[in-house]
Amino acid sequence: EAQVTQNPRYLITVTGKKLTVTCSQNMNHEYMSWYRQDPGLGLRQIYYSMNVEVTDKGDVPEGYKVSRKEKRNFPLILESPSPNQTSLYFCASSLQGGTGELFFGEGSRLTVL
Amino acid sequence: RKEVEQDPGPFNVPEGATVAFNCTYSNSASQSFFWYRQDCRKEPKLLMSVYSSGNEDGRFTAQLNRASQYISLLIRDSKLSDSATYLCVVNPYNQGGKLIFGQGTELSVKP
Numbered sequence: 001e002a003q004v005t006q007n008p009r010y011l012i013t014v015t016g017k018k019l020t021v022t023c024s025q026n027m028n029h030e031y032m033s034w035y036r037q038d039p040g041l042g043l044r045q046i047y048y049s050m051n052v053e054v055t056d057k058g059d060v061p062e063g064y065k066v067s068r069k070e071k072r073n074f075p076l077i078l079e080s081p082s083p084n085q086t087s088l089y090f091c092a093s094s095l096q097g098g099t100g101e102l103f104f105g106e107g108s109r110l111t112v113l
Numbered sequence: 114r115k116e117v118e119q120d121p122g123p124f125n126v127p128e129g130a131t132v133a134f135n136c137t138y139s140n141s142a143s144q145s146f147f148w149y150r151q152d153c154r155k156e157p158k159l160l161m162s163v164y165s166s167g168n169e170d171g172r173f174t175a176q177l178n179r180a181s182q183y184i185s186l187l188i189r190d191s192k193l194s195d196s197a198t199y200l201c202v203v204n205p206y207n208q209g210g211k212l213i214f215g216q217g218t219e220l221s222v223k224p
Contacts, residue, residue: 031210040121042216043157043200050210058211090156098210099145102202104156 002027006091006105013081014113021076021108023091031094032074033058033102034066036087043090049074050097081112114139117203119215127223130191134218136201137183145204146184148175150197151217157200160186191222 004025013019025032033048035058045058049068063085065077074093078085088109092102119136126132138146146163161168163175163184174187188195201215 033210033212035214037154040216043214045212045214048210048212056210059213088154098204098206098212101147101159101162102149102157102212104158106156107154 002103004091004093004103004105006089006108008108009106010109012111012113015082016080019078019081019110021078021089021091021110023074023076023105024072025074025093025103026072027093027095027103028071029093029095029103030071031097031100032068033092033094034064034074034076035090035092036060036085037090037107038087046076046089048098078110081110083112086110086112116140116205117201117213117215119199119201119218121216121218123219123221125221125223126191128191128193130222131187131189132191132220133185133187134199134201134220135183135185136203136215136218137181138201138203138205138213139182140203140205141179141182143203143205146175146177147202148184148186149200149202149214151200152197160199188220191220193222193224196220196222 034046035043047066091105094100148160149157151157198217
């Protein structure tokens, strides 16, 4: 089954404790992207990757890091999480970059205390 | 001004009604436009792409108005199952991977 898988789905953590949200897709898509969704603000793009070893900042990259060492994986790293990073995070992939259909993971709800 | 703006609603309509949403975008060079549907904090799913000539998929019609810089979504004969949030998405540069989402329009279809 074609899918985008995120883990963990739910996480409560404390300020400053490094964490990684993994994202994996099995569709051989070149493009992958991370979003956060907050009430009243919609989805905002954090980082995206057009291909392996190519990553670019979206609109809200501060406090996040990403890497794309393999085509299928695109982890999101919070080196020192803060409460303002409490949010619902979505990973997505696409065959055609920013002009094609995005396939989203089920989301990761992160709470930073 | 936000790059992509939508009326957040909610739009409360009876079953069978016709309802329309608009989405305005600020970058006149934008070339790629989409409507996504999101159910109750689940992942968004593509509803339809929006083409210059307009396009229709069953009860759903999408239109692009470049002169006024907006896209629209028309839903005819609303069903209870249409209740969701509809997200407008714009690729402002037509290349690369940057995508801008509107904050979404909430639709509630009542019996």
